[in-house]
Amino acid sequence: MQMVFLYGPIASGKLTVARALAGLTGLPVFHNHLVVDAVAAVFPFGSEPFVRLRERFWLDTFREAATSGRSLIFTFAPEPTVAPDFPHRARAMIAEAGGETVFVRLSVSPESQERRLGNVDRAAFGKLRSIDLLRELRDQFAACEAVIPAPALTVDTDRDTAIAAARLIARHLHTAPA
Numbered sequence: 001m002q003m004v005f006l007y008g009p010i011a012s013g014k015l016t017v018a019r020a021l022a023g024l025t026g027l028p029v030f031h032n033h034l035v036v037d038a039v040a041a042v043f044p045f046g047s048e049p050f051v052r053l054r055e056r057f058w059l060d061t062f063r064e065a066a067t068s069g070r071s072l073i074f075t076f077a078p079e080p081t082v083a084p085d086f087p088h089r090a091r092a093m094i095a096e097a098g099g100e101t102v103f104v105r106l107s108v109s110p111e112s113q114e115r116r117l118g119n120v121d122r123a124a125f126g127k128l129r130s131i132d133l134l135r136e137l138r139d140q141f142a143a144c145e146a147v148i149p150a151p152a153l154t155v156d157t158d159r160d161t162a163i164a165a166a167r168l169i170a171r172h173l174h175t176a177p178a
Helices: 014-025 032-040 048-068 086-096 110-116 120-125 131-146 162-175
Strands: 002-007 072-076 100-107 153-156
Touching: 002 014, 002 048, 002 086, 002 162, 014 072, 014 162, 032 048, 032 072, 048 072, 048 086, 086 100, 100 162, 153 162
Parallel strands: 002 072, 002 100, 100 153
Antiparallel strands: none
16 A cells, blocks of 8 residues: 655645546545545634544544555645644554555745646635735745655656656656555
């Protein structure tokens, strides 16, 4: 079992790349906002119940996938309401179940990031769309990303299209030790 832990800054193309990777590999995409939106329907974003339930949903899904031998792609946006050790605990839990977590980081320039915030598809999942708020929180997001385990692969989404990024990741997964 492999979990592709696809992370990067806001608007770096995580969901777009994950969907392209799913098309190449057949792996399901467990998109961050599936759980965020479900829990936020009941509890305010960042509230104690929201944070607790979001993490529980994520970890329970990972545990079930690992024990079932079901590989997946997980998209993750590092931000301050997530416990800093969450990626480490997720990796440890997957390893205990006999699986492997492959951390893949997407990078994006601040200019491209700000330009992408206006994309209509971002509204579909209630994603951040405010340039002012992004600028205000950018350092906090970067600090959250800095504590994630070192990536096995980093892909520059300014340079690579989503399909090119997905192909790079798929090639890495094919050659990565199980």
